[in-house]
Amino acid sequence: MAETEPAVVYEKHGAVAEVVLNRPRFLNAYNVAMRDGLYEALTAIRDDPEVAVVVIFGNGRAFCTGGDLREFGGAPSPTEARAIRWERDVWGTLWSLPQLTIAGVHGAVVGGGFEMMMLCDQGVAARDARFSLPETSLAMIPGVAGTQTLPRLTGLSTALALTLSGEAIDAPRARELGLVQQVVAPAALRDRTRRLACRLAQIPAELRRPLKRLVSSSLDYPLAAGLAIERRLAMAAG
Amino acid sequence: MTRRPLQLARKGPIATITLANSAGGNRIDETVAQEIREAAETVAAAPDVAVVVVGARGADFCRGGADDRATRVDWAGALAAIPQPVIAVLQGEVADEGAELALIADIRLCARTARFRFGQVATGRLPSSGATQRLPRVVGRMRALDLLLSGRWVRALEAVRIGLVAEVVADSRLKRRAGALAHDLAKKGPVALRYVKEAVGAGLELTLAQGIRLEQDLYVLLQTTEDRGEGVRAFLEKRRPRYRGR
Numbered sequence: 416m417a418e419t420e421p422a423v424v425y426e427k428h429g430a431v432a433e434v435v436l437n438r439p440r441f442l443n444a445y446n447v448a449m450r451d452g453l454y455e456a457l458t459a460i461r462d463d464p465e466v467a468v469v470v471i472f473g474n475g476r477a478f479c480t481g482g483d484l485r486e487f488g489g490a491p492s493p494t495e496a497r498a499i500r501w502e503r504d505v506w507g508t509l510w511s512l513p514q515l516t517i518a519g520v521h522g523a524v525v526g527g528g529f530e531m532m533m534l535c536d537q538g539v540a541a542r543d544a545r546f547s548l549p550e551t552s553l554a555m556i557p558g559v560a561g562t563q564t565l566p567r568l569t570g571l572s573t574a575l576a577l578t579l580s581g582e583a584i585d586a587p588r589a590r591e592l593g594l595v596q597q598v599v600a601p602a603a604l605r606d607r608t609r610r611l612a613c614r615l616a617q618i619p620a621e622l623r624r625p626l627k628r629l630v631s632s633s634l635d636y637p638l639a640a641g642l643a644i645e646r647r648l649a650m651a652a653g
Numbered sequence: 654m655t656r657r658p659l660q661l662a663r664k665g666p667i668a669t670i671t672l673a674n675s676a677g678g679n680r681i682d683e684t685v686a687q688e689i690r691e692a693a694e695t696v697a698a699a700p701d702v703a704v705v706v707v708g709a710r711g712a713d714f715c716r717g718g719a720d721d722r723a724t725r726v727d728w729a730g731a732l733a734a735i736p737q738p739v740i741a742v743l744q745g746e747v748a749d750e751g752a753e754l755a756l757i758a759d760i761r762l763c764a765r766t767a768r769f770r771f772g773q774v775a776t777g778r779l780p781s782s783g784a785t786q787r788l789p790r791v792v793g794r795m796r797a798l799d800l801l802l803s804g805r806w807v808r809a810l811e812a813v814r815i816g817l818v819a820e821v822v823a824d825s826r827l828k829r830r831a832g833a834l835a836h837d838l839a840k841k842g843p844v845a846l847r848y849v850k851e852a853v854g855a856g857l858e859l860t861l862a863q864g865i866r867l868e869q870d871l872y873v874l875l876q877t878t879e880d881r882g883e884g885v886r887a888f889l890e891k892r893r894p895r896y897r898g899r
Contacts, residue, residue, distance in 0.1 A: 493874070493877055494873075496873060496876065497870075500869060506865075507865075510861075550845065551838075551845045552840070552842075552884070552894075553881075553884035553885060553887075553888055554842025554844065554875065554878065554880035554883065554884035554896055555872070556871055557849075557852075558868065560868060561868075562853045562856055562864070562868045563852070563853075563865050564861075565853070566853050567857070570790065570792065571790045571857060572761065572792075572817065572818070573819065575760060575850065575853055576759075576760045576820075579760060579846060580834065580838060
């Protein structure tokens with residue numbers, strides 16, 4: 416059955432862009448339409464100098480339940496799938512956006528949905544949010560960078576426990592682990608996330624952009640190299 | 654038959670390695686080190702082992718090494734080379750080489766009365782079985798230095814707070830909880846479990862972009878397995894999957 420609603424809704428409110436996952440009937444499972452919608456929205460944002468902060472929400476009961484398994488049967492061969500993955504690199508685009516990104520999550524934050532959040536710069540969770548990476552139950556592994564982002568956020572031990580066991584954590588635990596920075600009442604999720612977005616949008620672009628770049632890439636460099644880059648960028652900004 | 658200080662048992666897809674010299678505090682001497690290495694190599698080479706559990710008999714998991722001779726055997730390297738997920742089940746003292754052994758596991762469960770210590774420096778030695786490298790990756794650099802320099806005891810609740818263990822359970826429930834977790838993991842795709850371990854472990858040595866490439870290549874490689882198709886079918890048909898490890 417064709418879906419008439421767009422899988423992704425994109426709106427701009429001044430310096431804050433909102434990207435809303437919009438397949439509520441399917442708990443915002445990620446399918447080809449959502450991939451294309453996200454890719455379009457994210458590349459538009461990347462090239463829009465007016466946008467300072469991006470927030471991502473999900474419509475309906477869940478933020479996002481990960482890949483839509485109903486479409487997995489019709490997937491192309493593994494070699495084609497791999498080629499397409501890098502051709503329309505939605506996740507690389509999200510990660511490398513020059514703008515700050517905030518995920519405002521609620522309900523099920525599962526698989527690729529959880530991983531999407533970990534590619535963002537900040538997370539705000541409704542108290543009812545539950546996070547899990549259940550891929551190994553399906554004889555799969557996370558495929559939206561979760562095996563890489565999670566250990567960098569929580570350390571090796573927690574990352575291995577969550578990815579191997581698939582066990583779910585709740586919003587307060589996610590905050591303890593540094594995966595989200597705020598836990599709020601479900602009814603207040605969008606307001607509180609937008610408030611954070613507006614606050615971050617006040618930071619001048621010439622500080623916001625290099626700061627994001629420095630912190631995001633910090634673990635890629637030996638400390639001495641990272642410090643040298645920081646110094647160079649600080650001189651350029653000052 | 655005399656009881657060996659290290660036991661390896663198989664039950665279906667779960668292999669259990671048990672330190673069994675509880676009278677000697679399960680200290681790692683040269684014999685135990687040799688046997689740990691052999692047990693690790695045996696399970697690593699067994700394609701039908703999906704999960705490995707490392708535990709100990711008696712009050713203490715392991716009070717450390719026995720003497721310098723044990724360090725000549727690279728038991729830690731052999732354990733770290735196990736491709737399957739390894740669960741450590743920890744009670745009582747988890748000290749020195751015992752703590753280094755625990756750090757090699759992927760998921761650490763401990764009893765509420767367990768306590769941890771990296772006491773090598775306090776006794777005039779350097780850790781030689783991985784603590785200086787694995788501990789910062791698990792708890793962060795500053796905490797790692799604190800624990801290694803002070804040699805202080807860390808109780809279970811602090812251990813879980815700083816990420817040194819994944820979970821603390823009541824002493825009476827430790828064995829049962831470990832068994833349940835091992836069974837739960839054994840129901841998942843066995844190749845996927847190995848690949849998750851590889852992607853997470855190896856990924857931390859790479860830049861993020863390189864790590865994401867590794868993850869994606871393993872993800873796509875899994876698409877060629879029978880288990881992957883079975884997993885998706887079972888999910889859509891709302892039944893339990895039957896994985897065969899290929």
